Structure formats: structure tokens, C-alpha cells
Amino acid sequence: MSRVYNFSAGPAVLPEEVLAQAGEELPEWHGSGMSVMEMSHRGKHFAAIAERAEADLRTLLDIPDAYHVLFMQGGASAQFALVPMNLAAPERKASYLNTGQWSAKAIKTAGAYCDVHVVADGKAGNYASVPPREQWDMADGSAYLHYTPNETIGGLEIHEPPDAFGAPLVADMSSTLLSRPIDVRRFGLIYAGAQKNIGPAGVTLVIVAPEVLPATPPRIAEVFDYAAVARAGSMLNTPPTYAWYVAGLVFQWLLRQGGLAAMGETNRRKAELLYQAIDGSDFYANPVDPQYRSWMNVPFTLVDPGLEGVFLAEAENVGLVELKGHRSVGGMRASIYNAMPVEGVETLISFMADFEQRHG
Numbered sequence: 001m002s003r004v005y006n007f008s009a010g011p012a013v014l015p016e017e018v019l020a021q022a023g024e025e026l027p028e029w030h031g032s033g034m035s036v037m038e039m040s041h042r043g044k045h046f047a048a049i050a051e052r053a054e055a056d057l058r059t060l061l062d063i064p065d066a067y068h069v070l071f072m073q074g075g076a077s078a079q080f081a082l083v084p085m086n087l088a089a090p091e092r093k094a095s096y097l098n099t100g101q102w103s104a105k106a107i108k109t110a111g112a113y114c115d116v117h118v119v120a121d122g123k124a125g126n127y128a129s130v131p132p133r134e135q136w137d138m139a140d141g142s143a144y145l146h147y148t149p150n151e152t153i154g155g156l157e158i159h160e161p162p163d164a165f166g167a168p169l170v171a172d173m174s175s176t177l178l179s180r181p182i183d184v185r186r187f188g189l190i191y192a193g194a195q196k197n198i199g200p201a202g203v204t205l206v207i208v209a210p211e212v213l214p215a216t217p218p219r220i221a222e223v224f225d226y227a228a229v230a231r232a233g234s235m236l237n238t239p240p241t242y243a244w245y246v247a248g249l250v251f252q253w254l255l256r257q258g259g260l261a262a263m264g265e266t267n268r269r270k271a272e273l274l275y276q277a278i279d280g281s282d283f284y285a286n287p288v289d290p291q292y293r294s295w296m297n298v299p300f301t302l303v304d305p306g307l308e309g310v311f312l313a314e315a316e317n318v319g320l321v322e323l324k325g326h327r328s329v330g331g332m333r334a335s336i337y338n339a340m341p342v343e344g345v346e347t348l349i350s351f352m353a354d355f356e357q358r359h360g
């Protein structure tokens with residue numbers, strides 16, 4: 001087996017142990033005589049898989065018992081609509097912080113379902129920093145404050161959850177959930193597509209405090225209604241069973257690593273190593289305000305953009321792949337999620353130093 005170091009922003013690298021276990025269990029799961037892919041979602045085997053995954057996730061994040069944990073479909077992009085459909089119907093005000101491309105998409109989508117108010121916009125600083133909270137202008141009577149803790153494309157991360165002016169705090173944690181411990185009690189609702197830091201594409205996690213759900217059911221399809229999905233244990237209809245199972249294997253792997261405190265320390269170290277290498281050279285640069293630099297997605301540029309193609313080709317030759325920046329920003333981006341080992345980051349750093357010597 002020859003595996004590369006995969007720096008893709010998503011779908012992204014998964015732990016090798018998880019892939020090996022999924023491989024072993026692929027044709028036949030634990031004496032059931034069938035693959036997880038072939039099981040009824042209502043049968044006892046899948047029920048055991050689903051329950052264990054939820055219990056492990058609750059342990060990892062220390063989720064209070066009262067919070068609902070939902071395993072949904074549609075990705076984070078569907079949540080851009082479901083959040084206002086559930087929490088701000090009909091046409092209530094909802095406040096949004098705009099820190100970059102994913103916030104902007106959430107804002108645009110929400111506009112069809114609620115009265116969107118942007119509390120602050122990082123545009124003046126080219127989304128390389130976050131406007132100071134004293135300047136945030138929260139709308140009175142907001143159903144919630146929505147923000148994007150980690151902007152996957154810009155590489156901007158808000159390391160502490162902001163105070164939400166008394167409204168429920170809603171967070172799109174697609175590219176940061178499980179990268180470190182968080183205090184779930186600070187949030188009214190957290191959502192995350194799995195394919196960055198959690199598992200395979202196809203399952204979307206929603207963690208929601210029951211008190212933020214509306215007293216009367218919203219006039220939307222049941223499969224979009226958080227309260228209805230919670231009552232049905234995420235099985236109103238067929239859930240993404242295989243993705244749920246693999247996410248569950250990732251949760252078990254995280255527990256074996258020592259949980260999120262240990263993971264957070266490793267992630268902090270990986271990010272520090274890479275930013276130090278970038279800052280220590282005149283050849284590479286990262287534009288983000290150091291206090292908001294992402295631990296998960298590290299964009300960087302080369303002093304001569306003409307060398308980008310050579311950089312990518314040479315990197316790929318030595319097994320460092322998917323380093324091309326997002327098509328909207330160019331440059332490079334190294335996504336260093338939980339499953340990227342420290343050695344992967346160290347190998348990238350030595351390659352970068354070597355490349356600089358030869359081309360700098």
C-alpha cells in the first residue's frame with residue numbers, strides 16, 4: 001500500500017486505522033452476515049452502530065444530555081437553509097457575522113427564509129482578520145447569531161466562541177468540529193458536514209439545544225424539521241448509514257487518541273510548525289492576522305506566483321498532494337485535519353525548504 005499525504009480541504013484524509021477497520025468489516029459486519037451498506041437502518045445491527053456513534057460523539061464533545069444530536073443529509077449547504085427555516089420562521093430577523101466565503105454563502109441562502117442582518121463584515125480587511133466585537137451591530141430581536149468559526153477557504157479561525165448578545169449562537173463548524181475541545185453549552189446550534197474533519201461525505205451533524213427550537217412546528221417538510229428528526233432518532237427516512245458508520249469509527253479512533261484535548265494539542269503543534277516555516281521565510285507568505293490563523297486550513301502564497309505550477313508538480317512527485325489553493329483565491333492551501341499526522345506536516349515543511357533552496 002502506498003498512501004500519499006493528502007492535504008485536500010474536503011473530502012479529506014481519514015485515519016488509516018479507520019480505513020483498515022472499515023476494509024476488514026466491509027463484506028461482513030460482526031457476525032451479522034452482511035455489510036453495513038446492506039443493512040436495514042431499522043434493524044438491530046445498524047441500531048447498535050448508530051447508538052454507539054452518537055454515544056461516542058457525546059463523550060468526545062461532552063454534549064449535555066438535553067441537546068439533540070442529529071445525523072442528517074444535504075451537507076452544510078442544506079443547513080444554510082434549514083437553520084433559518086427552523087429557527088427564524090416566518091421572516092424573523094437573524095444576525096450573521098461575515099468573515100469570508102462560507103459565511104457569505106450562509107448569508108445568501110438565509111436571505112430567502114428570514115430577515116438577514118449582517119452584524120459585521122471583514123471585507124475592509126480583505127477577510128484576513130475579524131472586525132472587533134465592539135463594532136458588531138446586532139439586530140434587536142434576532143432569532144440567533146450565526147458565524148463560521150473556521151473559514152475553510154480563507155484559513156481564518158475564530159478560536160473562542162463570541163458572546164452572542166443574549167441570542168442563541170449558531171455555528172457552521174464544518175471544518176473545525178472535533179479538532180479541539182469546545183464548550184457545547186455556549187451554542188444553541190452547531191452543524192458540520194462530515195467530509196472535512198469527521199468522516200466521509202454524506203452525513204451532516206447537527207447538535208441543537210431543544211430550547212432554541214420553535215414551540216409550534218415550522219411549516220416545512222418533516223425531514224427538514226429538527227424537532228421531528230430528533231423525535232425519530234434521525235430515522236424519519238433512510239439516513240446515510242455507511243457514512244454514519246465510518247464517522248462512528250472515527251469517533252472511536254479519536255477516543256483512542258486521548259479525546260479532543262489530546263487532538264487539540266497535536267493540531268496546535270502541527271499548525272505552529274507550518275506557520276513558523278512560512279513566517280521564517282521570505283519565499284512563502286500567509287496573509288491572515290496571526291490571532292485568527294486556522295489550525296485546520298493553512299493558505300500560503302509563493303513570492304513568485306509563476307512557480308506555483310512547478311511547486312505543485314514537484315510536491316505531487318514526492319507524495320504531497322492536493323495543495324492547490326481554492327480556485328477563487330489561488331496560491332496554495334494545506335488542510336491539516338485530525339487525520340493528517342505530524343509527519344505529514346514535517347514532510348511538507350522539509351519539501352518547502354528544499355524547494356525554496358532550489359528556486360528561491
Ligand SMILES: *Cc1c(COP(=O)(O)O)cnc(C)c1O
Pocket residue numbers: 010074075076077078102148150151152172173174175193194196
Ligand atoms: C465545506 C464547507 C461547507 C459546505 O459543505 P457541503 O457539505 O459541501 O455543503 C460549508 N461551510 C464550511 C465552513 C465548509 O468548510
